[in-house]
Amino acid sequence: MDRLKDTIVSKGKVVSESVLKVDSFLNHQIDCDLVDEAGEHFFSYFKDRSVDRIMTVESSGIAVATACARYFRKPVVFAKKQKPGTMTGDALTTQVHSFTKNTDYTLTLSKEFIQKGENILIMDDFLARGNAASGLADLVETAGAAVAGVGIVIEKGFQPGASILESRGYDVYSLAVIESLENNRVLFK
Amino acid sequence: MDRLKDTIVSKGKVVSESVLKVDSFLNHQIDCDLVDEAGEHFFSYFKDRSVDRIMTVESSGIAVATACARYFRKPVVFAKKQKPGTMTGDALTTQVHSFTKNTDYTLTLSKEFIQKGENILIMDDFLARGNAASGLADLVETAGAAVAGVGIVIEKGFQPGASILESRGYDVYSLAVIESLENNRVLFK
Numbered sequence: 001m002d003r004l005k006d007t008i009v010s011k012g013k014v015v016s017e018s019v020l021k022v023d024s025f026l027n028h029q030i031d032c033d034l035v036d037e038a039g040e041h042f043f044s045y046f047k048d049r050s051v052d053r054i055m056t057v058e059s060s061g062i063a064v065a066t067a068c069a070r071y072f073r074k075p076v077v078f079a080k081k082q083k084p085g086t087m088t089g090d091a092l093t094t095q096v097h098s099f100t101k102n103t104d105y106t107l108t109l110s111k112e113f114i115q116k117g118e119n120i121l122i123m124d125d126f127l128a129r130g131n132a133a134s135g136l137a138d139l140v141e142t143a144g145a146a147v148a149g150v151g152i153v154i155e156k157g158f159q160p161g162a163s164i165l166e167s168r169g170y171d172v173y174s175l176a177v178i179e180s181l182e183n184n185r186v187l188f189k
Numbered sequence: 190m191d192r193l194k195d196t197i198v199s200k201g202k203v204v205s206e207s208v209l210k211v212d213s214f215l216n217h218q219i220d221c222d223l224v225d226e227a228g229e230h231f232f233s234y235f236k237d238r239s240v241d242r243i244m245t246v247e248s249s250g251i252a253v254a255t256a257c258a259r260y261f262r263k264p265v266v267f268a269k270k271q272k273p274g275t276m277t278g279d280a281l282t283t284q285v286h287s288f289t290k291n292t293d294y295t296l297t298l299s300k301e302f303i304q305k306g307e308n309i310l311i312m313d314d315f316l317a318r319g320n321a322a323s324g325l326a327d328l329v330e331t332a333g334a335a336v337a338g339v340g341i342v343i344e345k346g347f348q349p350g351a352s353i354l355e356s357r358g359y360d361v362y363s364l365a366v367i368e369s370l371e372n373n374r375v376l377f378k
């Protein structure tokens with residue numbers, strides 16, 4: 001997606017050889033036109049997969065998942081990193097390690113929002129080592145549903161997330177794949 | 190907003206006299222058509238306020254803020270409840286007490302995403318005692334910007350949030366105001 005790549009180059013900040021900061025348009029401030037176009041791209045790619053729901057994880061995946069869901073006219077469901085006090089029914093949970101924050105957290109999802117046999121499209125803003133997306137896929141499979149695909153806005157192609165998800169049999173579609181952040185420069189694949 | 194009220198009645202769950210669970214359409218699973226209509230209502234009401242950005246707090250406010258921002262064609266900025274490891278520049282912070290979770294948290298926002306003199310529209314899914322919205326307003330005022338208004342999807346009219354915000358001089362526009370949750374029934378104002 002050219003507009004996304006242009007925005008990454010003009011507004012992204014390379015913090016280190018493994019960290020790209022995109023907080024001015026994706027995960028702190030949100031460029032709604034950009035996110036809307038991303039949602040449309042995901043819809044074009046996944047529209048024939050009989051998607052029942054779009055699943056993401058709070059917080060940064062919510063905007064793009066919602067933008068995409070508008071095209072599918074299907075609900076978004078977002079897994080929580082903390083179990084809410086009002087979540088009283090049965091919940092699906094899985095442990096995830098965050099390398100960015102160097103902490104573990106429990107992804108939690110009410111059982112009622114994924115039904116057996118459904119096709120669930122997983123979506124997130126970033127894919128690095130794939131821990132969050134793998135955790136979402138674990139929840140989907142535990143519920144007896146199927147992963148219809150994985151839509152990622154920015155993939156760090158130099159980290160193994162996509163390979164790990166593909167080895168589980170999932171189709172990973174990333175709108176921008178970064179080959180390298182070396183020498184303070186974004187190089188796309 | 191009639192459709193919202195109908196959905197609250199048909200899909201909301203009264204947990205107690207002060208707690209309404211709306212996780213099947215607003216803050217765990219998201220009904221994107223409903224949220225889109227909510228965004229349009231907020232735009233209709235606030236469209237003459239020269240809004241520069243729409244501000245919310247993660248996670249439940251993001252979907253409706255993004256839906257509304259599409260009409261304004263302005264960016265969303267969401268305050269974080271935990272400071273991200275990649276947030277390196279100057280940040281605005283304020284302490285907020287959550288009655289729902291009975292914890293305190295620090296709202297954090299990068300200074301670069303609110304500029305002095307801007308008009309900021311605050312938006313959230315729920316208004317009860319007004320702590321989160323007041324915290325957002327504190328950040329806006331600390332930055333030398335102005336609160337253009339406060340858009341709320343569901344207001345608990347039996348709690349003082351709206352009065353507190355109005356006493357600070359803000360225009361609070363709620364799409365559904367709940368008068369009471371007594372006798373396991375939702376009564377609108």
